[in-house]
Amino acid sequence: MKASRILGTTVSAAALAWAGAAAADVTAEQVWEMWQTNLDMYGEGMVTYDEPTMSGGSLTVPNLAIAMSTPDSSIEAPMGDLVFTENGDGTVDVAFPEEFTMTFSPGPAITETDRAVVAVRVGDSTLTVSGTPEEMTFDISAPRYEIELEEVIVEGQPMQAEALLGFTNTTGTYTMREGDLREVDYDLSMDNVDILIDATAPEGEEGAFFLSGQFSDLAFDASVAIPPDMDMNAPPEEMAMVFQQGLAMSGGYSFGSGTYMFNFSDGMESGEGTASVGSGELTASFDASALSYNTRVTDLALNISSSELPFPIELSAAEYGLGLSMPLESTDEPADFSASVNLTDVTVNDMIWSMIDPSGQLPHDPATIVIGLSGTARLLFDVLDPAQAEQMATADMPAELHSLTLDELNVSLVGAQLTGGGSFTFDNSDMTTFPGMPRPQGELGISLTGGNGLLDTLVEMGLVPQDAAMQGRMMMGMFATVTGDDQLETTVEVNDQGHLIVNGQRLQ
Secondary structure: OHHHHHHHOHHHHHHHHHHOOOOOOOOHHHHHHHHHHHHHHHOOOOEEOOOOEEEOOEEEEEEEEEEEEOOOOEEEEEEEEEEEEEOOOOOEEEEOOOEEEEEEEOOOOOOOOOEEEEEEEOOOOEEEEEEOOOEEEEEEEEEEEEEEEEEEEEOOEEOEEEEEEEEEEEEEEEEEEOOOOEEEEEEEEEEEEEEEEEEEOOOOOOOEEEEEEEEEEEEEEEEEEEOOOOOOOOOHHHHHHHHHOOOEEEEEEEEOOEEEEEEEEOOOOEEEEEEEEOEEEEEEEEOOOEEEEEEEEEEEEEEEEEOOOOOOEEEEEEEEEEEEEEEOOOOOOOEEEEEEEEEEEEEEOHHHHHHHOOOOOOOOOOEEEEEEEEEEEEEOOOOOOHHHHHHHHHOOOOEEEEEEEEEEEEEEEOOEEEEEEEEEEEEOOOOOOOOOOOEEEEEEEEEEEOHHHHHHHHHHOOOOOHHHHHHHHHHHHHHOEEEEOOEEEEEEEEOOOOOEEEOOEEOO
């Protein structure tokens, strides 16, 4: 929808406008000079202003305006005057309008028929700069910062829409260092973040959406290295090469408790729901050599009802998380990688269970799936090089696996639990002992508790045929050792001679 395309860029672009206010130095002229350097990253002609004037220790930049355009979107933001005031103690205060507007359109130019207008309010915010020309620190304080939707027009029809994103008590610092690369460090915190969206489709169409939410104690930090000639508007294929020039970033965010409520309708379907979390965090890094990503949320609760669903859906989890780290460029030596999934104590309501287990024969205990892998590998191509990426997509062997460890395995659901761990190394010079793959060496241990009991229940429910259950038990008997009441263990080993040994018995 055009409306979603208009609204989708609003928050990020408005935040960008204020983030542009993060460059200064110990004199007003130096502050403005650094500010210009930052603005130049957005492309020639994207930022305009009148001739600056200096008077009594204050430098005024009149009529600063942003005008950015791509084939898919355009932005205009007349911000007004910026004033850089020397305090006489080696610091500089930066003052900007308490409120300005930004206009968005989904095409390459602002139009009257498809656009959104938002107001950005910074209120009594302060920005004070200290340091040296080589390393500058910016102290930020904003009792209240808001981005509010003022108008949305889709295909010439105005929408009845309200939207507000508000930040309370934002404080923090921003440090910039100049060198071969521009290095920037952020450290910000906010007491609360509020979000409100209340939209109705234009006249003649059906549909409405409402969302209200708040989360507390938001904090984020980041470190970014930026090449001096970086163009923020470069096409994706060119942006990939910027990483080869030194672009690098790392950081993350965390937040406390959060609650949300929403409802929607489109003339054919309607629904509503609530969501809450206890806390959450994310860390990530990305440069030419590697990427990493880890996220974690605790005490998740989700409740949804819809006219298209036969009953409400209730879902909760004590914790969920995802993790990934991997190399991005070819190296002479193997590089580390890892991947993880964490779903701890997941529960659903009885109405969902009734679809799977109408007679209530299965245990409805919380389910857990935790898997953690790590290892080393050597990429044979540079992922961020467009030419090599095409070759990698068609290569028979884009990478060499050198080691793999199952750090954690814990799958617990419907009365059974599977655990395990182990590690292997791989000899890439031997592709014949195990045809088509490098020869492994190592050991893996697996334990299953409650497997036979679960199989019996599935047979009683008619979900597993009796003969299939018998075959399953025969296989478990061949490759597992009984260690207790409905407890089985298996050890798989490949020795340095390439022999495959299961529970002490050589199979190859």
